[in-house]
Amino acid sequence: MKVLTDKPTFEKWFVEDYLNINHNPMNPSILTDEELDIALSESAPESFPCLVFMGAQDIYSDGNQLRYIYKDELRLMQELLEGKGFSH
Numbered sequence: 001m002k003v004l005t006d007k008p009t010f011e012k013w014f015v016e017d018y019l020n021i022n023h024n025p026m027n028p029s030i031l032t033d034e035e036l037d038i039a040l041s042e043s044a045p046e047s048f049p050c051l052v053f054m055g056a057q058d059i060y061s062d063g064n065q066l067r068y069i070y071k072d073e074l075r076l077m078q079e080l081l082e083g084k085g086f087s088h
Contacts (some may be wrong), residue, residue, distance in 0.1 A: 001052070001053040002052050003050075003051055004045060004050050005049045006049075010040075010045065015036070018043075019031075019039070021036075043066055045068040046068070046070065047071075049071060050068045050069060050070050051069040052066055052069075053067055054066065054067070
């Protein structure tokens with residue numbers, strides 16, 4: 001899980017950590033610049049800040065995908081964890 005605060009943070013994380021690409025001549029990317037731009041665009045979160053993690057789309061899915069948790073969802077989770085969303 002990683003906190004992504006803005007677009008440059010997302011792009012750095014996506015390229016270096018998720019795709020494991022570093023711009024070192026000894027470790028060239030298998031993606032062209034155009035393919036990388038498309039992958040970044042298709043994988044970007046809807047808004048920042050957010051949390052990103054790998055998760056299955058549903059219980060029947062074998063593959064993991066990027067999943068995002070946004071500020072409003074985190075606030076709701078916090079309220080529920082603090083007991084504010086429950087009536088005792």
